[in-house]
Structure formats: structure tokens, C-alpha cells
Amino acid sequence: MKEVTVDCLIYFCAEKSGQFSNALLMTSPTWNDLPPLEKGFEELKDRDLRFVPKKGQVRRLIILDAANLMYGGADGAHNQGRQEGSRPDVLALLSVMRYFVVNDFEVIAVSSHKYLKDETTNFKLGLSELKEEGLFRTVPAMNLDDVMGLVIADWTNGIVISADKYRDHCQAGEYYEKVVRAHLCDIKFKVIPPQNRNTISVDDRHFIASKTFKLIPGGNVPISKFFFCDESETRYELSVERRRKGWSSQRREKVLKLLNDLISSGVMLSQGLVE
Amino acid sequence: MKRTTRELTDEEKRKLGVPDEPLKNTGQSTGMKSSMPSQSTTLRELTTEEKLAFGICDELLFPPTDSPDFRHVLGEGKRIFRTSRKNTRVEEAELTEKDVEMYHQNFKLFKSLEEKRDENDRYCATQDFHGHRTETTVLHKNIRYIMVKDQNVRSGEYDLEKRVNNDVELARSVYDVSAFVHDLFPYKSASAAQKDAIHQTDNFLAESPTNIYGPGNFSLVVDFSNYHFPPLVFTRKTDHRFLRPVFIDACLVSYISSDEAFQLPTSAFKGSYVPYNPRQIIEMKPIVSLLISFIARGHKTTVLFPTQYKEGKNKAGLCLVDDLDVFYYLTENGFVEFIKPIINDRKWFTAICKKTDEIHAVIVSSPKYDITNICNSQTFTMSSKRILTPYLLEGLGAENSEILLNDHLQYKDEDGKFIQLDKQMIYTYPLSDAEIEEPMKLAQQLYIENQIKQLCELGTFYPLSVRESWAIKVFLRIIRKAAPGFDLGIFDSNRLLKLAKVVNFSEEGLED
Numbered sequence: 001m002k003e004v005t006v007d008c009l010i011y012f013c014a015e016k017s018g019q020f021s022n023a024l025l026m027t028s029p030t031w032n033d034l035p036p037l038e039k040g041f042e043e044l045k046d047r048d049l050r051f052v053p054k055k056g057q058v059r060r061l062i063i064l065d066a067a068n069l070m071y072g073g074a075d076g077a078h079n080q081g082r083q084e085g086s087r088p089d090v091l092a093l094l095s096v097m098r099y100f101v102v103n104d105f106e107v108i109a110v111s112s113h114k115y116l117k118d119e120t121t122n123f124k125l126g127l128s129e130l131k132e133e134g135l136f137r138t139v140p141a142m143n144l145d146d147v148m149g150l151v152i153a154d155w156t157n158g159i160v161i162s163a164d165k166y167r168d169h170c171q172a173g174e175y176y177e178k179v180v181r182a183h184l185c186d187i188k189f190k191v192i193p194p195q196n197r198n199t200i201s202v203d204d205r206h207f208i209a210s211k212t213f214k215l216i217p218g219g220n221v222p223i224s225k226f227f228f229c230d231e232s233e234t235r236y237e238l239s240v241e242r243r244r245k246g247w248s249s250q251r252r253e254k255v256l257k258l259l260n261d262l263i264s265s266g267v268m269l270s271q272g273l274v275e
Numbered sequence: 276m277k278r279t280t281r282e283l284t285d286e287e288k289r290k291l292g293v294p295d296e297p298l299k300n301t302g303q304s305t306g307m308k309s310s311m312p313s314q315s316t317t318l319r320e321l322t323t324e325e326k327l328a329f330g331i332c333d334e335l336l337f338p339p340t341d342s343p344d345f346r347h348v349l350g351e352g353k354r355i356f357r358t359s360r361k362n363t364r365v366e367e368a369e370l371t372e373k374d375v376e377m378y379h380q381n382f383k384l385f386k387s388l389e390e391k392r393d394e395n396d397r398y399c400a401t402q403d404f405h406g407h408r409t410e411t412t413v414l415h416k417n418i419r420y421i422m423v424k425d426q427n428v429r430s431g432e433y434d435l436e437k438r439v440n441n442d443v444e445l446a447r448s449v450y451d452v453s454a455f456v457h458d459l460f461p462y463k464s465a466s467a468a469q470k471d472a473i474h475q476t477d478n479f480l481a482e483s484p485t486n487i488y489g490p491g492n493f494s495l496v497v498d499f500s501n502y503h504f505p506p507l508v509f510t511r512k513t514d515h516r517f518l519r520p521v522f523i524d525a526c527l528v529s530y531i532s533s534d535e536a537f538q539l540p541t542s543a544f545k546g547s548y549v550p551y552n553p554r555q556i557i558e559m560k561p562i563v564s565l566l567i568s569f570i571a572r573g574h575k576t577t578v579l580f581p582t583q584y585k586e587g588k589n590k591a592g593l594c595l596v597d598d599l600d601v602f603y604y605l606t607e608n609g610f611v612e613f614i615k616p617i618i619n620d621r622k623w624f625t626a627i628c629k630k631t632d633e634i635h636a637v638i639v640s641s642p643k644y645d646i647t648n649i650c651n652s653q654t655f656t657m658s659s660k661r662i663l664t665p666y667l668l669e670g671l672g673a674e675n676s677e678i679l680l681n682d683h684l685q686y687k688d689e690d691g692k693f694i695q696l697d698k699q700m701i702y703t704y705p706l707s708d709a710e711i712e713e714p715m716k717l718a719q720q721l722y723i724e725n726q727i728k729q730l731c732e733l734g735t736f737y738p739l740s741v742r743e744s745w746a747i748k749v750f751l752r753i754i755r756k757a758a759p760g761f762d763l764g765i766f767d768s769n770r771l772l773k774l775a776k777v778v779n780f781s782e783e784g785l786e787d
Contacts, residue, residue, distance in 0.1 A: 134669050139666070151681050151683065152668065152679065168692060171692075172685065172693040178501075178502040234467045234471055234504060235468070236466065236467065238504070241741045245671060246675065251671060
């Protein structure tokens with residue numbers, strides 16, 4: 001069997017010293033059977049231990065700024081976000097999406113039409129599949145896609161995950177400033193240096209972790225608080241309504257299955273192993 | 276009253292100008308036409324199959340019970356009607372075994388038609404035809420919708436209460452609003468939003484003059500913009516002196532919120548937007564939702580439909596809107612304007628733009644119709660360019676989806692900086708007579724008594740979303756406290772007990 005080296009495998013580790021939190025992805029559907037990783041990774045479970053809601057708390061909707069994540073997670077990208085010349089990497093978007101879905105958040109990705117065209121990304125088919133499922137939303141013309149993300153966040157009391165600081169928009173109007181303050185979460189990707197990469201071998205397949213990402217909510221709010229909405233907050237009803245209307249365990253299973261499939265097939269496609 | 280051409284005598288037909296010859300095959304693909312037998316000459320002689328093909332039916336066709344469109348159209352409280360073969364009287368009916376049998380027969384016919392249509396599609400694809408696929412798919416949609424009778428609604432006796440009392444979700448949403456408006460909820464355990472709202476409404480009542488509530492006064496402005504939740508209320512004295520009226524493009528709103536399965540294949544014009552379909556079934560819920568949000572904002576709002584929706588159903592009796600009761604309510608209460616029949620999207624768009632520019636109104640539609648889509652500082656000078664686009668926020672199923680309106684219009688100036696269009700420019704008339712004169716502006720305003728009446732009635736059609744619910748709550752609470760003489764319709768206190776029973780609350784709970 002051919003050796004498959006995976007570029008977009010990201011390991012998970014529980015937050016110990018405020019270091020990087022990572023999402024585990026595997027290309028094999030039998031990821032459940034993986035042996036535990038070596039010391040230094042406290043819990044090899046898919047769930048991030050910080051996402052434990054207290055009584056009455058509800059998870060907020062997650063809105064991914066697709067363009068930003070795809071550029072930010074691409075090979076050769078700096079941490080500051082878009083980098084001219086590097087091709088946007090859909091697997092970065094998929095992995096972040098999967099991370100949140102596994103932790104039982106409803107996720108949508110917002111973007112402009114151009115990413116659905118051929119040759120703009122490395123896995124156009126994956127984006128079309130996401131669009132069919134309603135996970136990748138394209139925005140009508142005359143609305144810039146990043147503004148739309150903020151508007152949806154305001155409407156549903158959601159969270160926008162993007163490395164973009166929206167400085168230009170904040171200068172254009174104070175509405176954006178208010179939304180950004182309460183709804184924006186920064187994300188930083190980091191490439192693991194080759195000498196530090198861990199390998200897992202399952203059967204004949206070898207998996208290598210290559211990237212990690214870190215979430216930094218706005219306003220120095222801890223992650224365990226930022227991603228939930230409490231009863232005492234004014235906008236609680238909006239989150240509750242969104243949760244009731246948009247997410248269920250069946251939906252989560254369906255979405256998770258799709259994401260797992262896309263990630264496995266995507267990796268192979270991007271490496272030219274499968275036509 | 277004779278209803279079909281079959282009942283007319285030959286002489287009457289000649290007088291009325293009904294042709295006694297084969298129906299023109301308008302809108303059918305060439306493939307379909309060739310399958311029609313050529314010996315039928317009049318409407319009477321067409322076989323059931325042919326009638327189905329032309330979209331005419333005088334027999335009831337039930338869609339399969341597990342299909343999504345069945346549930347979509349036959350929601351709670353809707354009725355099934357039947358016409359008999361011999362006379363075309365329409366009567367209310369229960370589903371009997373005979374009906375089911377007839378359904379199965381028709382269903383087989385329908386299936387065979389579907390196969391023919393698919394064959395035609397394949398043929399069309401090989402021949403590289405354009406525009407045909409749109410017409411053949413529309414046939415499919417037509418057949419699936421059943422006839423709905425216009426009983427009682429025509430006489431203007433639309434029964435809002437009955438609708439609320441028959442639907443628990445609706446009753447719950449109305450009760451929720453009523454309880455807040457009449458202060459019938461426990462203050463101690465009030466949520467943060469409720470406390471905020473009470474505080475704001477009390478402030479508003481204390482600061483605003485008492486004479487703004489009488490009949491003949493302008494509407495109030497209940498506003499979510501600038502990140503307010505619960506919404507703030509403003510009078511018209513300050514920035515909102517003269518508000519612009521709003522036009523809503525019904526076809527587009529429905530297109531945006533329609534189920535994927537019903538959307539037209541856009542291969543006719545590859546990659547383009549084809550919102551306007553002459554036989555589109557228009558959904559009422561998103562339109563009602565937008566109406567509530569604009570009326571709460573104080574605007575006089577009108578929904579624009581093409582003329583063929585005037586009756587709500589076409590000549591064959593198939594309905595063109597998904598909720599006839601709501602549609603008739605809207606047409607009979609002045610919310611709707613019909614525009615001349617339009618042949619294609621561009622003409623429809625031109626017509627609504629023209630209407631908008633005449634009175635410099637706000638338009639809710641899509642800029643995608645507009646070929647010249649350049650976005651610079653000059654773009655937004657005309658009203659018809661300042662288009663607000665609705666966006667569908669999907670959820671689990673059609674009943675859980677919402678329409679979101681993005682009213683942030685932006686453009687980049689020469690330095691590449693974003694300039695946000697001022698909301699005042701979008702929503703209010705300039706104080707000077709630059710655009711239109713003051714008497715015209717006055718004619719386009721919404722008055723407070725209408726605002727109250729419209730909100731009280733529109734809030735009873737569908738269960739309200741959180742935002743709509745808060746807009747109505749805040750507004751009605753102010754009205755109730757400041758001007759106790761107004762009748763709040765279903766939200767009035769004397770109906771609370773009845774509502775509570777529907778929602779299964781005990782009477783003790785009300786005293787809290």
C-alpha cells in the first residue's frame with residue numbers, strides 16, 4: 001500500500017499552559033482506534049476540554065471568514081493572514097470547521113463567489129460539496145463577504161473567526177467597531193518545524209502533523225467563556241433561537257461525516273494520488 | 276357563474292372570443308410538442324394527459340404525502356378542496372378512499388409525464404437549446420400544487436383569531452408578546468433583555484411629548500441598527516422627519532428563500548441569476564417578515580407583484596402563492612401593488628426601478644439584475660441603485676430559516692478606503708425639496724394608527740422570530756402605556772386569557 005503523507009493533520013492537545021490548542025484530523029475513518037500519543041499530549045480526544053458549557057449556557061454560532069482561513073492556513077503563509085502568491089488551502093478551512101463541529105458548534109463559512117471558480121483553490125470540489133450542504137455560503141453582490149460575516153454575527157449573536165482585524169471597516173463606521181469588539185475571534189496558524197513533527201503509524205499508513213492553530217478571542221475573554229452565551233446576557237435569546245433553529249444531533253452527524261470524507265479525499269486529491 | 280370554457284355554448288364562446296382550436300403550445304419545448312396527439316381540436320376533447328401537460332386540471336391531484344412540497348403547502352389549518360368532473364363546483368372534502376385511488380391513477384400519469392419531460396431534457400441538452408429547460412420544469416411545479424378555494428376570504432372576513440387559536444406555536448408567540456406588553460411577567464426573574472427593554476421604554480415615555488400618539492401623527496421608529504438589542508425607539512422629531520416608503524420585490528424575496536429543489540436550473544444562462552419565473556410560487560413568510568421589520572421602523576411598505584398574481588391563483592385554479600389567506604389579507608389591506616406583466620427579469624427590474632425613482636423610495640431587491648454593477652461614489656446617488664438585498668439564513672428546514680436584511684452599503688473611494696453609506700440617506704428623505712416636494716413626502720408617510728393596526732395584524736400570521744417579536748413588544752408596550760385608547764387587536768389584554776388556555780398556561784401564572 002502506498003505511503004500517504006498527510007499535510008494537514010493537526011494534533012490535539014489539552015490546554016495546559018495556554019499553549020496551542022489543536023484539532024485532530026485523520027484521513028482514515030478509523031481515527032477512533034488510534035493509539036494514544038506520547039507524553040506531552042494529555043488527552044488524545046477530539047474534544048477540546050475548554051468547551052464545557054455550564055448550566056443555562058448555550059453555544060454561539062461560528063462564522064468562518066473562509067478567504068482568510070484558506071490563505072492563513074496555506075503553505076507558505078505568514079501568521080498575519082493573506083499572503084500574495086500562496087494558493088488558498090481548503091483543507092485549512094475544513095480542519096477548522098471540523099474542529100468546531102466535533103465540539104458541537106454550528107458552523108458556517110462565508111465567502112465571495114470567486115472561491116468557487118476553478119483554479120482559485122486547491123480543492124474546488126470540496127467547496128461545492130460544502131455549499132450544497134449549506135456550510136459554505138456565498139454572499140450576494142455589493143455586500144463584501146467580510147461585512148456579511150459581521151452582520152450575521154450581529155443578527156445571531158455569533159462569533160466570527162478571522163485573522164482580519166477589520167480596521168478599514170471600523171474606521172468607516174462605529175457599528176463595525178461594536179460588532180468586532182464583541183464578536184471577533186482571532187486565529188493564528190503555525191507550521192510545526194519538520195524536526196518537531198510527530199508521526200503516527202496506523203497499519204501501513206503514516207500520518208504527520210504539520211500545522212497547528214490557536215484561537216484568540218477579542219477583549220481578553222477566556223475561551224471557555226467567549227464561545228458560550230450566558231442567561232445573564234442581553235443577547236441570550238438570539239443565541240438560543242439560532243441553536244434551536246439551526247443545529248441538531250442528526251445535523252451534526254451528517255456534517256461531520258461529510259467533513260471527514262472531504263478531508264480524506266481532499267488530501268489525496270491535492271497530492272495528485274486520486275483523479 | 277360559468278367557470279370553464281367547456282360550459283359555454285358555441286355562441287357565447289364566439290362572443291367572448293374564446294378560440295375553438297388547439298391550444299397554442301406556448302412555453303413547451305419542441306420535444307414535448309411532438310408527443311401531443313394532433314387530432315384534438317378543442318379544450319373539451321383534450322385527454323387528461325394533455326390537460327396535465329398544459330397545466331389545466333379540473334380534477335384534484337394529490338401530491339405524494341411524503342414529498343416535501345406536500346408538507347410545505349398543506350401546513351396546519353389549510354383545507355383540501357375538490358371539483359367534481361361533471362360540474363365544476365368546488366366543495367370542501369375529506370380524503371376518501373376514492374380520492375386516494377384517483378390520486379394513484381393521476382400519479383401514474385404524472386410519472387409518465389415526468390419521464391417524457393426528462394427525455395425532452397436530454398434531447399434539449401444534445402441540441403444545445405436555451406430556455407427550454409426552464410419551461411418544462413415549471414410544469415412539474417404546477418401539478419404538485421393543489422387547488423385552494425377562496426372561501427370567505429373574499430368577503431373580507433378574514434379571521435385572525437381563528438388562525439391563532441388553531442396553532443399552538445403561533446399562540447405561544449402571540450402570548451409571549453402580549454405578556455410583555457401588559458407587564459404580565461415576573462419582574463424579579465426578568466431576563467437581561469427584558470430589563471433593558473423596560474428601562475428603555477420607560478425612558479422613552481418620560482422624555483417624549485404626550486401628543487405624538489394621537490391619530491394623524493407620524494409613526495414611531497423602532498430601530499435595531501447600530502447594534503441595539505433590544506431595539507431603541509425614536510420619534511420623528513429628530514433625524515427621522517420624513518421616512519422614505521419601501522418597495523419589496525416579492526419574486527426576488529421568494530426566490531432567495533425557496534427550497535433548492537424548486538429553483539430553476541440556471542443552465543439557460545450559465546452562472547446567471549434567474550429570479551423571475553412567470554409561474555413561480557411565491558412564499559409569504561419571508562415577505563411578512565420583511566414587512567414587519569420595515570413597518571416597525573416606521574416606513575410605509577408596499578410589496579410588488581407581477582399582475583398575474585392578482586387572484587393568487589391562475590386560471591386553472593392552481594395557486595401561485597403558498598398561503599392564500601395571507602395573500603388575500605395583504606391585497607385587501609393595501610400592502611400590495613401589481614405591476615404590468617413582464618416577460619423577463621430585466622424588464623421586471625426596470626419596472627420596479629422606475630417605480631422607486633418616481634418617489635425616491637427604498638428598494639428591497641437584488642443588484643444582480645443590474646448589468647452595470649460598478650461601485651463607486653457616484654453609484655448610490657439614485658434611489659434605485661441603493662438596493663437592499665435580503666439574505667437567507669438557513670436553518671433546519673424551511674420553517675426555521677430567516678430573512679436577514681443587510682443595509683450596509685459600501686463602496687471604495689479612489690484611495691481604496693471603505694466609505695459606508697449613511698443610513699440616513701438610505702432611509703430618510705432630505706429635509707430640502709431636492710428630491711420631491713413636501714406634500715409628496717407627506718403622502719408617503721406612515722401614520723401611527725396604521726402602524727399599530729398593521730403590526731398587530733401582521734404579527735399573527737407566523738410565529739415571530741426573536742427580533743420581530745422584540746420590535747413589536749417594545750412598540751406595543753409604549754403604545755399601551757402612553758395611549759391606552761388604542762385597540763391592540765390580538766395583543767389586547769382581553770384576549771390574553773383565551774390565548775393562555777391555548778398555550779396551556781394556568782390562570783394563576785397570569786397574576787404574577
